[in-house]
Amino acid sequence: MIEFRGVSKQFDDGTLAVDDFSLVIPSHKTVVLVGSSGCGKTTLLRMINRMVDPTSGSILIDDEDIAGLEPVKLRRRIGYVMQNSGLLPHRKVIDNVATVPLLEGVPKRDAYARAMELLDTVGLDRSLANRYPSQLSGGQQQRVGVARGLAVDPNILLMDEPFGAVDPIVRADLQQELIRLQQELGKTIVFVTHDIDEAFLLGDEVVILQVGAQIAQQGTPSEILANPTNEFVANFIGVGRGKRRLSVDGSVESNGNDLVLVDSAGHAAGVVDAPGGVIANGDSSPKSRSISNKTDQAGDA
Amino acid sequence: MLFAAALAFIFDPANLLGEKGILPRLMDHLLYTGLSLGVALLVGIPIGLIIGHTGKGKNFVIALTGSFRAIPTFGLLLFIILFTGLGLGPLVFVLAILAIPPIIAGAYSGLDAVNRETIDAARAIGMTEWQILGKVEIPLALPLILGGIRSATLQIIATATIAGYVGLTGLGRFLIEGLALHDYTLAFAGAILVAALALVADGILALIQRLVVPHGVSRGMARTTTRSGRRTAPPALTGTPITEG
Numbered sequence: 341m342i343e344f345r346g347v348s349k350q351f352d353d354g355t356l357a358v359d360d361f362s363l364v365i366p367s368h369k370t371v372v373l374v375g376s377s378g379c380g381k382t383t384l385l386r387m388i389n390r391m392v393d394p395t396s397g398s399i400l401i402d403d404e405d406i407a408g409l410e411p412v413k414l415r416r417r418i419g420y421v422m423q424n425s426g427l428l429p430h431r432k433v434i435d436n437v438a439t440v441p442l443l444e445g446v447p448k449r450d451a452y453a454r455a456m457e458l459l460d461t462v463g464l465d466r467s468l469a470n471r472y473p474s475q476l477s478g479g480q481q482q483r484v485g486v487a488r489g490l491a492v493d494p495n496i497l498l499m500d501e502p503f504g505a506v507d508p509i510v511r512a513d514l515q516q517e518l519i520r521l522q523q524e525l526g527k528t529i530v531f532v533t534h535d536i537d538e539a540f541l542l543g544d545e546v547v548i549l550q551v552g553a554q555i556a557q558q559g560t561p562s563e564i565l566a567n568p569t570n571e572f573v574a575n576f577i578g579v580g581r582g583k584r585r586l587s588v589d590g591s592v593e594s595n596g597n598d599l600v601l602v603d604s605a606g607h608a609a610g611v612v613d614a615p616g617g618v619i620a621n622g623d624s625s626p627k628s629r630s631i632s633n634k635t636d637q638a639g640d641a
Numbered sequence: 642m643l644f645a646a647a648l649a650f651i652f653d654p655a656n657l658l659g660e661k662g663i664l665p666r667l668m669d670h671l672l673y674t675g676l677s678l679g680v681a682l683l684v685g686i687p688i689g690l691i692i693g694h695t696g697k698g699k700n701f702v703i704a705l706t707g708s709f710r711a712i713p714t715f716g717l718l719l720f721i722i723l724f725t726g727l728g729l730g731p732l733v734f735v736l737a738i739l740a741i742p743p744i745i746a747g748a749y750s751g752l753d754a755v756n757r758e759t760i761d762a763a764r765a766i767g768m769t770e771w772q773i774l775g776k777v778e779i780p781l782a783l784p785l786i787l788g789g790i791r792s793a794t795l796q797i798i799a800t801a802t803i804a805g806y807v808g809l810t811g812l813g814r815f816l817i818e819g820l821a822l823h824d825y826t827l828a829f830a831g832a833i834l835v836a837a838l839a840l841v842a843d844g845i846l847a848l849i850q851r852l853v854v855p856h857g858v859s860r861g862m863a864r865t866t867t868r869s870g871r872r873t874a875p876p877a878l879t880g881t882p883i884t885e886g
Contacts, residue, residue, distance in 0.1 A: 389765060426761065428762075430858055443767065
């Protein structure tokens, strides 16, 4: 469990990036902090591993105030994945993945063996182990970044827009991979993004932030979609623009089991299971049917 | 012809050994160069690394490299000798003063060119500041650090000719004796020897510089050097050998 208690951060230049922020992040869940650039979400994330220290307030991991912990030790037990992978360009993939265990004094043999397993875990071929990061594609680099983040088997994984710099197809791939990984591993993941679709896809819980890291709304994707607390949230998640207000398009011939859904502007947005022309209620896996995840909540629409 | 005569002097075996021979003077020249470079490295590298790692004191580097270049080395040497008397110490001191600015500049600019994201990531996964410096910054900055050392070495080799004026030897003695005796062949031979030494040293250092470019960086481009986009020594750092004296 990670807990923010009345945390504020004012940078040297006077910017108040985070203003009295409180939040409890439960263990073994994926919590996504989402907001526009400059809302303070990355600052929040970097406070958890003391890359940034709060000006006031405190942060607790499993009820222990991290202000009293040695930053280097703390960071070594928290996985960190960043946007441009942040791999060391002069080290091979295997050495990048094994970096922290080697720093911790794990024998090279064991560290390498573990690193190889991690390549499997993140879906990379073992033959890439001896390549340098610059010889990999962007998506592969991000996978190596995730493998490195998992190398010390941390309880907490911090992810700072990890899929922000790869193309949409690779991103969708990596997102599914992360969902699969999380089902296997059950880490406490704090994920930062500005992409609300990504937030709804990955987050057990989503925290929508406004400037100064003010929480605009916090809840499960369904809760937020069903009841946006204010216009900011509604706009941010797209309900206000009608993108998520879906309706059945009766003009399209259905194949008998699916109905086409359109958004309020009339653009096709997905399909919904409708055996015999009747929309199925309470389908537990609506994601599998959608063109994109913006129709995740099709059943509610 | 002067050039041919100078070459004839250089390759005449009779001029190789002996008290005034080429070899002992070359060895002395290398000794002065090595000592001065050693002192300059001991002072310059730590300063450059500290400034590059912390990012503090950037203006100091610019001011230092600018103003130190304007110091007349020979003048400084004579000034110091007034107080200390002749000897190896003053020579090494002034040559080191000459060499420190390019060494600091090379170390600083090398570290400065390392991608901030790479360093940030290294810190975020739990490297200590020393580990960041030793395992990330220095390996990635090595080509530029060596560029500074290369430039410094050339300046020392060229300027060490002044040793001949203050009771020491080195290749500068040929120039001084040649000029004093109006034996321009001798003077020209001295100049050629200094230039040749500088070229050889430069070639060796250039080779080393290429060898230390880390694997993965040489192949991939761009990931280490976003800021300036430079991958080899900047032209300003690679001084051209000037033969003073």
